[in-house]
Amino acid sequence: MLKWHEHLYVDESICDAGRIRDRLNDNRLTPGVYLLTLSNNPDNLMEILPAVSLKQKAARDLCPVIFGMAGSKDSAIELACRILREVYAETGAFGIDDYLKNR
Numbered sequence: 001m002l003k004w005h006e007h008l009y010v011d012e013s014i015c016d017a018g019r020i021r022d023r024l025n026d027n028r029l030t031p032g033v034y035l036l037t038l039s040n041n042p043d044n045l046m047e048i049l050p051a052v053s054l055k056q057k058a059a060r061d062l063c064p065v066i067f068g069m070a071g072s073k074d075s076a077i078e079l080a081c082r083i084l085r086e087v088y089a090e091t092g093a094f095g096i097d098d099y100l101k102n103r
Contacts, residue, residue: 001025002060005067007103009036011079013071020069024051027060034076036068036083038097045084045096048076067100 002025010017014033023030033051040047040062047064050073054060068083070076087099 002054002063003065005065005100007100008066009068009079009083011068011070011075013075014069017069020051024054027055029055032071034070034073035066036070036076036080037064037066038100040064045094046080048073048080065100 004021008017008021014020020030020033024033024035030051035049035051035054037047037049039045046068049059049063054063068076068079070079083096084094087096088094091099
């Protein structure tokens with residue numbers, strides 16, 4: 001089962017986030033959807049993953065908490081920028097992990 005953040009950021013290009021979330025939890029193919037997750041690499045703030053990559057068991061098992069969903073790669077990049085601006089405006093830093101825990 002995938003791990004989802006309680007307050008999921010959803011880009012306006014996503015029509016029915018609940019349905020897509022259910023499809024992903026059921027390990028069904030969801031082309032054109034991109035997910036934002038915290039990065040396991042300490043040099044990165046977050047990762048943008050195509051949802052289709054979660055069809056691979058290894059990727060699915062290693063997937064960190066998902067906190068964002070977008071309908072295209074460009075939309076995912078814009079959503080990541082919006083989140084970073086929000087985090088910085090609220091905290092004065094780029095600690096996304098701490099911000100999401102306290103949100």
